Amino acid sequence: MKIGDICSYASKSAIKAGEAVDGAEYMFFTSSSDENKRYSDYQIDGEGIIMGTGGNATLHYYSGKFAVSTDCVVLQPDKNVECKYLYYFFKANMKVLEAGFKGAGLKHTNKNYINDIEINVIPNIEEQKETIALFDKLQKIIDGRQAELKELDELIKARFVEMFGDPIANPMGWSTERLESACKIIVDCPHSTPNYTTENTGYMCIRTSIVKKNHILWDEIEYIFEEEFNKRIQRKQPEKGDVIYTREGAILGIAAIIDRECNVALGQRSMLLSPDTEKCTSEFLSYAMNCQSFLDNALRGQSGSASPHINVGDIKAFEMIIPPIEMQREFSAFTKQVDKSKAVVQAAHVITRNSHSRRKQKCRILNF
Known part of the structure; x- marks a missing residue:
């Protein structure tokens, strides 16, 4: 029917x-x-x-x-x-x-x-009600896991504000530097659409849709062939500790850390920042760039007017607070400790979601 x-x-x-x-x-x-x-x-x-x-x-x-x-x-x-x-x-x-x-x-x-x-x-009404009750229970568990992850994210954000304040208002009076001097290099993505493949070639490409605040959804990564990969890394090959920043489109102004060694290239509508670790840590840079005040200022650019996208040149010229590196490293250590707790919650979350999917199949929810 x-x-x-x-x-x-x-x-x-x-x-x-x-x-x-x-x-x-x-x-x-x-x-x-x-x-x-x-x-x-x-x-x-x-x-x-x-x-x-x-x-x-x-x-x-x-x-x-x-x-x-x-x-x-x-x-x-x-x-x-x-x-x-x-x-x-x-x-x-x-x-x-x-x-x-x-x-x-x-x-x-x-x-x-x-x-x-x-x-x-x-199925009949009674079976439907049984299925609803089962999925409601599973959804409640999933919602609880998501709430736990959100609380952990809020804990890190609160710690950032406690240690450094707002990166734009700079209430603590930190010294500032242009981002291009706080980074070893800042590069734009290639201005071409990648040719993706369903084959696991070992060469990955990051779509902006999998860039979330301070992390990348590696489980949803897509692949390209080696020739395409080599073309896309001519300006710079992304490395562990680099920060990707989305600069236009529906997913705008989100920073995430490349947290692993791998062959990965940028897709479209993004830029790559490689922090000078003697001046700023990856975690500090990512969380600072994800502050709403940073995005608001980045959108205004150098002219002070609103813009539908973020220019790489404006980011290079952006004045960023640079607190003492020892404090930044303390913050980075804190985020990594919290990330361990998040990993435990996420593992349980995956198990629950997989159970949810299996139950859907068993209970004939997938009858399309």
């Missing part, structure tokens, strides 16, 4: 995403994956599956009074299908939803595509 056979849609919203009201009473969902917006009135009172229709595939489930923006659709299954069961079906098949986004520029999906998605088997 198809989704269109078992679902109806709530009336289309006329509320724009930018009309969210801080601190208002009702949940407000947009095409973003965030669930932190509010609105002053509600459109729907009950259960619903909320899907974003513009940009990237996003998915939410909510039960209660809520509102959505105009770039969303709200699915409401019929009485033979538990709403949350269908939500877990979609969550297990996000790639199917992503395939529906078409068009040049900002991609969009539509109801016709969603309606044509097929489900081979839907």
Whole structure:
């Protein structure tokens, strides 16, 4: 059967995403994956599956009074299908939803595509409820792990502020230097699209989508051939301890440390900073560049006006606080100690997520 056979849609919203009201009473969902917006009135009172229709595939489930923006659709299954069961079906098949986004520029999906998605088997209501209870329990564990990781990240950020203050306001009066003098070299990425391969060639390339604050998602790395690799490292081959910084696009102004020895090259829309370890440590540089005040200033550039991207020249000329290297090394040691705790939590997180995936298969959630 198809989704269109078992679902109806709530009336289309006329509320724009930018009309969210801080601190208002009702949940407000947009095409973003965030669930932190509010609105002053509600459109729907009950259960619903909320899907974003513009940009990237996003998915939410909510039960209660809520509102959505105009770039969303709200699915409401019929009485033979538990709403949350269908939500877990979609969550297990996000790639199917992503395939529906078409068009040049900002991609969009539509109801016709969603309606044509097929489900081979839907169990009876009691089995659906059992499946929901199981996945709710697993999701609670996953959410707990993610909260632990967030707390550890906040601990490091708090330690940075305690030791160094804001890197732009510089309340502690540290001496400053241009970033180009605090680094051995700062280079831009090649201005060409890498030719990726599914083969593990041993030569990796970093897309900006896997660059997260202070770390890289190495499990999602992609590969290129040796010839492509050699072309992309002509300005500099990234090394352990270098910092990658995203400079344009949807993922803008994020710094992460290359924390291992490997054959890796930059993809697009990024730059590479190699810190002079006698002046600044990788950890200090990465956390400083991830401060919101740093990004705000980097976007203004030398002209003082807003810019949709960050110029390499502006980063080179950026005045960075340079506290005593001994203090920076103390901070680096602290981050590495906390990272050990994060590694334990992440290992448990992976085990839980793998269990979640196996249960989806066992409970027929993956029946597409």
